[in-house]
């Protein structure tokens with residue numbers, strides 16, 4: 001058995017098991033990597049909404065980061081809900097030193113509308129974390145908040161966000177389309193089918209974790225983005241008939257991924273000619 005790459009997720013928990021760390025660990029394992037997880041906040045949450053947010057003390061987040069980064073060969077990092085400017089700054093310091101691909105999912109608003117990051121968190125993202133990210137993956141609302149705009153298309157916002165340093169993949173734009181902008185290049189659409197379902201709680205976490213896992217396997221960003229979108233679509237189709245909870249049900253993590261890349265030496269920017277096509 002080949003040793004899998006390690007993907008570190010830094011995020012909050014969702015007691016309903018749909019979003020946050022639960023979605024991240026399921027996705028990373030499903031796509032053939034080992035998930036290390038640093039918890040930033042505990043939420044009491046279900047399919048209807050977020051009831052309570054309990055932040056983990058910053059020194060406990062730091063201790064978790066040190067434990068993982070001093071022992072495991074982390075190949076990529078994904079950040080989700082960070083919750084406070086202090087945690088954003090801490091994460092920025094630690095992941096800069098790690099020198100691996102970093103996917104920043106700037107979780108600010110939950111599907112249910114709950115605010116999971118305030119203005120101070122937004123300022124910290126812009127000043128500290130986006131400049132060292134490989135790619136950020138805000139949804140349309142989060143992209144507008146980060147850009148300080150009330151409107152704007154996913155394509156334009158993705159382009160604007162590259163000014164902060166990273167590539168930007170803005171999801172859920174007009175007609176549900178996703179746009180990827182790489183600094184110095186025109187934005188391109190990451191095309192994928194739209195799935196009719198209300199079981200979409202956790203799509204953003206699943207998507208950014210899939211992207212980080214494909215980068216950890218050594219895929220180039222464009223290729224990783226296409227595979228991440230396809231993975232979400234497969235799981236949405238799988239869970240579309242589920243009846244779990246009274247609100248927006250969880251995205252599934254049950255269908256074997258179409259492509260599980262074979263771990264290879266190499267890094268970001270190299271394609272993965274050894275990609276293996278699944279059953």
Ligand SMILES: Nc1ncnc2c1ncn2[C@@H]1O[C@H](COP(=O)(O)OP(=O)(O)O)[C@@H](O)[C@H]1O
Nearest residue numbers: 139171172178193194195200203204207229232
């Ligand atoms: N109904 C859907 N059909 C197909 N893809 C979807 C659907 N809903 C979300 N996605 C995809 O899931 C990924 C995460 O996007 P999004 O749902 O916008 O994130 P968030 O959970 O942060 O709002 C994107 O690639 C988006 O296009």
Ligand SMILES: Cc1ncc(COP(=O)(O)O)c(N)n1
Nearest residue numbers: 012013019020110111201202
């Ligand atoms: C702990 C945590 N992290 C992230 C999200 C966002 O996920 P979604 O946009 O699907 O509600 C969430 N609801 N809870």
